[in-house]
Amino acid sequence: MPTEMQTGLRPRDVLALYPSHRDTIPTLLASRRAAGPDRPVLLFEGRNWSYAEIDDASGVLARALLVRGIRRGDRVGLVSSNGDVPLLMFLAAAKIGAVFVPMNPGLTDSELTYILKHCRPTVVACRTAELERVERVTRTFNEVPWLLPLDDIGAAATDIAEVVADIERYADRNRAIALPEPQPDDPAVVIYTSGTTGFPKGVVHSQKNYVWAAEAFVERMHLQPTDRLLTVLPIFHINALFYSWGGALAAGAAMITVPRFSASRLWRLATETGATVFNILAALGNILANRPRSEFDPGHRITRIYGGPISAEMIRVFQQDFHVPTLIEGYGMSEIPGACNNPFEGPHKVGSIGKPARHPRFDDTFVELRIVDEDGCDVPVGEMGELLVKTPIMALHYLDDPEQTQAAMQDGWFRTGDYVWRDGDGYHYFVARKRDIIRRRGENISGAELDRILSEHPGILEAATIGVPSELGEEEIMAVLVPRDEPPPAEAIIDWCNGRMAAMKIPRFFVFVNALPHTSSHRVEKYRLKQDPSLLARAFDRERHASAPA
Template sequence: MIDLARLNVRDFFGGAIAETPGSSFLVFTGDDREWSYRDAGAEITRAAAAWHSLGVGKGDRVAFMLDNSPQFVWAWLGLASIGGVLVAINTGFKTSEAEYLVRDSGARFVLAGDEHVEVLRGVQAALPEVAVLHGDAGTESFTALMEAELDPAPHVELSGDDVISLIYTSGTTGNPKGVMQTHRNFVLTGQAYVDWMHMERGDRIYACLPLFHINSQAYSTMAAIAARGAMVLSPRFSASRFWSEVRRHRVTVFNFIGAMALILTKSEPSADDADNAVRIAYGVPTLATEVVDAIEHRFGLRCISGFGMSETTFGLLEPLDQPRRPGSMGIERHHPDPMVPRTQAKIVDGDGVEVPRGTAGELLLKNAAMMLGYFGRPAKTAETLIDGWLHTGDSAYQDEDGFFFFVDRMKDIVRRRGENISSLEVERTVARHPHIAEAAVIGVPAELSDEELLVFVVPRDPGEPVTADEVFVWAAEHLADFKVPLYVRLIGELPKTATAKVQKEKLRAIDADDRSGRIERAGARR
């Protein structure tokens, strides 16, 4: 029977060492080094001693600005084993952005990869009380500290409610918020992910998404431990290296987000595309049916989608044992142990009243792997978590069979001429044009009331640019008249977060700063 109150990642990993000490835990594709569970345990123990020697204790926050690397894993799990809290900084951040996270979290130390030290010198200039530790360079590096003869870190009591990681939201609206994820949530997620993906003992999961993201922390790392398998860690996603690394290291499972799946389908076809050991890939958002079909048939694997957030690692998932509903996010995903509270999901209107099936409203979730709240923001926590229900801010609907379908971020639904329009639907339609790589839609003020649609378009081939007229004609052929954008803007690339989310606030700023780039649809104003 699972004791939810005592679940923690230190004991979770310790159980794996006891069961399979010689099995592979970590493979780093950067140099093809490999560590067993026993060897990894030794590295983690040394990292725990290093943190303790610096005075880091239970509840202390430590910021990391490191690329994917074995050192990230050892330093993080060592920190977690003494009750410290990871604050992982997006490695694409500039000084002001990194400073915000360090200041907001109250981190006393920052572990910096050598390539990020310059950014963090600026942070230290603003926050002189913060100590910056170099990853590898010099005698004062964290690596040197791990290799020193230090007393072991004392045993610390850990509970399921202890925070293991502050996952900062993307900050697409206002400043990022630190999501407090717990030891219990991460252990439950690893155990459940193995069940969701039908993983087998010893499976290898490929992790090319950044370790500052909840996907790699909670899904890839924890699932590898739960399966007594290996995490094949890549420094970063690379379309050119992806399949060679997957084949070389006998990967059986991988995760994807954003445009990653689309990029893989657009690579040059090869006769050995299906020559891989991958059985299943999971990712968000839900892909268009033709993209799913292309991935499955070309690469010989099963591709499923679902719904999760930094605020909850559970949520929705396409079930592997039921017929597919094209475009669906699936149904509630549960922990395999019946003693763990089951996930609940519902769709409500603006008053919090559950709506009939087939009607769009806000998606609410309740499950056993919910965040404790937003760090230092009790009011925002109370606004988001109400009576145990997480208000996702996403519009969705549920069909008669209980499957959920995403409509849009509620803030991205455009109200035009009395109609609610999903920006996602328009984006997907426009992006199907053969000369268009990506599209993003925002609402802009209309002359009289409501909003108009503006679509930003990225050409697939800069040498063969698409015209605004082509966009308008294509949209008119595939969308109802009221969904056809009034404006088009051609752009070289869409601004995105490191987790491939389009930063629509930046698109709004681009348009607000210079509206001369808008191209208006001829004859649209009648």
């Protein structure tokens, strides 16, 4: 059984502390419970769950789902912010072999409708605040899902005992029902990610993919059983669900989460909860770096940060001002979790996404990387090309989308659509996104989706959205618009966007042009728009306009 004295263990030795499992989420949890049932596993708003408590509660919830007809392969939707009960839903779905589909509660009705129609959940769990909306958008479906109010199963409770009591009541105390045994290759999770067709794609991962990705994060960050992983990122993203939550389970450690990110109290939260590991995105890191130092609490215990991209300035600030010694930059996508990273033990190269990722249970290669030209031929060291990734935890497929699956997953390799180059030491460096994806504040946003919505405005003939540099890192969104007649006021375009796209997708900059550049096949040449600095120079900036004095 792990003790507080067991620190500094090698990743393989950490995994060796626990009984073997069968590469499924339920057996991973059972293995860690067997070694330390009373150890903390999840901390949320004063509720500190032990491995035994969360295993038992998720088991009762799994039986409740079975009683109501949820079976292996059925999809269990979730529309919620972070919390302990949403993670109980994840574990319960895994225990019956159902497929967990977390969704962003910040989506508009039309965005949420598309995903719900696409994934066809048998049940959708949501907080009371979202219940009416989900009911409204699903009532016309051919197969209307059962709606499960999270408040009825403990989300509104004050302590763990009350959460468990709520679940017991909801489950009608059906403890005698035997749970099935999911198999490693059973689909377990669908993560929705933006696609170049203008609609999100459902990335399907198996039970084994989840477990191996979780164990790989133990390697990536040298997690220890005594670690506490703080995540403020949403669980409908792979970072929080696979790396933080999965990494905590794989290490026999604990995760801390909150409903939403608060920069002003982040360091106080870290100190109060004893957090030791923290996952960030570039925008989040830059926000913290620019906050008043009066908010910083030097009593925190965070020693390791994982994320990307991590600039030299961010490293300086976190090491010197915030006293966090180790920052590890890596690279992954929803389809290929944790593909590469700077080795934990170094050397660390600033600006590099690192080398192929390793796994504690693999002596040989775990991930392979190739950089190829347009003809699929490998390029020499130092030359840019598209990154291809081969990993045993590549997504199974895109949900109900064989064409996109075939285009992206070929002969065991995943085509990332990202341009990178490699140095003589085998370190890789990200250059640009080949696909029309804008990276804004940790979100992958489809330019094609925004183009479609903006072009539907009656005053717009054609629209092209592009990413432009952000002062917080990553990108801001600029809409380049061709008007039908006189350009509509920018405020009218913003009003059009409100309710048709999530707030984080609404462009910051708007600029009107007479025409857009096109290829011979009439595709907009967005790279030419990015090369024209005059567009941004004369664009309407809605953030600056909103902050201007009246």
